[in-house]
Amino acid sequence: MTAPAAPPDRETESDLPRAAPDVPAGARTGEAAGERIDAGLATPTEGAAQGNEATPAQPLPPPVKPGVELAARPPPLHVEYVQYGVALVAEISLDPGAVCPRSGPLYSCILGSGGGLAIRGGYRSPGPWYFGGAYQFTKMDSSNLYRLGIFQQLRAEMRYLPDIGYRAAPYFSAGIGGIVYGNEWGVETGGALIFSGVGVELEVSRRAVLGVSCVYRPVLISGWKDTANYERATAIAQFVGFELLLEVRTELGRR
Template identity: 90%
Template sequence: MRSRPPPGALLAATLAAGTLLSLTAPAAPPERKPESDLPRAAADAPAGARTGEPAGAATDGGLAEGAAKNAQGDESAPAQPLPPPVKPRVELAARPPPLHVEYVQYGVALVAEISLDPGAVCPRSGPLYSCILGSGGGLAIRGGYRSPGPWYFGGAYQFTKMDSSNLYRLGIFQQLRAEMRYMPDIGYRAAPYFSAGVGGVVYGNEWGVETGGALIFGGVGVELEVSRRAVLGVSCVYRPVLISGWKDTANYERATAIAQFVGFELLLEVRTELGRR
């Protein structure tokens, strides 16, 4: 009599055989998805990124391929030159426009009159050799109109005590002048200017008038704007003076002459605003 295997033994043998077959069978290749199923970003990626190659290698390969096509005369893919580098544009800050203001400008100045040549007033020989009109120093008072532009027009009164070689107790040389200045705008507080003018002179002992004449002058100077209403300056002018003949206190006859002077000024002036344009 043949023995029958138990019912559970057949099921266990079947499971063991299936497990052994699954371990020994080769793995099936993964299913490849079509290009349409890939994400758009992956489709747009460089060929090297999709194939697993480095991006630089793909780019170098594309450039090499383009160069080869150009060498073969392929006009469909011409080489594109690199654009020139663009330099950044530097904007310079523009200087603000000047204030168009009118002023009344007035002040005082310490002056020095240096005699270059007294002319026939002091001959170099004879009894009139002692010079009655030498160098001196004094004070000037002036005032005028300062336009919104570079011009100044005004007047000045100046008196100087001159060296008279003791022929006068107090020889006073007085001037009354009309003046103008041209001051170009250079954008700084210190600005140069050119000056010129004409006027009249009188000369005598102790503020007396014994002779007179006329003068002209021209010179240069520098004006420093200490504040909006105050300026300091220095100037140098050349001043020829025509002096008529006269009889001095020693009863000597002095001839008509042209005396030449160089004047130096250290000035302080203030401004009073008139209006704006």
């Protein structure tokens, strides 16, 4: 009688998976070592022990720090404004010229230093330019020759304000105008002036600015007879003006 056949679902010893024999480190294939080196898992020492050609280890890349991106400067607003305001002013006399001789009966100076108020308005372009006009009156020291010596100016002005990206911006100013001078708002003499100076403008908001400025102002004054019946000669008087200004803006449009 023949022996019964083994059940088909039973595995024989030959069919069982065999464990891979231990392979010495030196007998590993170059392909396996290369794969480990490429994966960044092998060291130079291990690669040399594997019997392959010396291959420098690939260093791991340094950790990447999160980049800090600087905020890009926003583009300027190309807006046109009407700009107007007031300023407290001081006129410091550097030299009254022939109006106040340094000797003789006219030694008492009828045109000294003073302070007052300026009112101005103008057009502020989308670029760095401002064009406008100003009316200024100052009460001057007249050595009691006038009860109230009022020095009045009417000027055309310009400013150049470079864009430096800050709320506080320097500017250059210049202009030309005319003057009248007399007792108690009267007109006894007149003349012309030019000026140039520098200043700083602080943008409090888009609609309001504060500023300070300093200008040099030579003034040509025609000769006249004052209230004490003294003849005053035509002269060039020199002043330094200081301003503390507050101005507001009204938007006209955008470009």
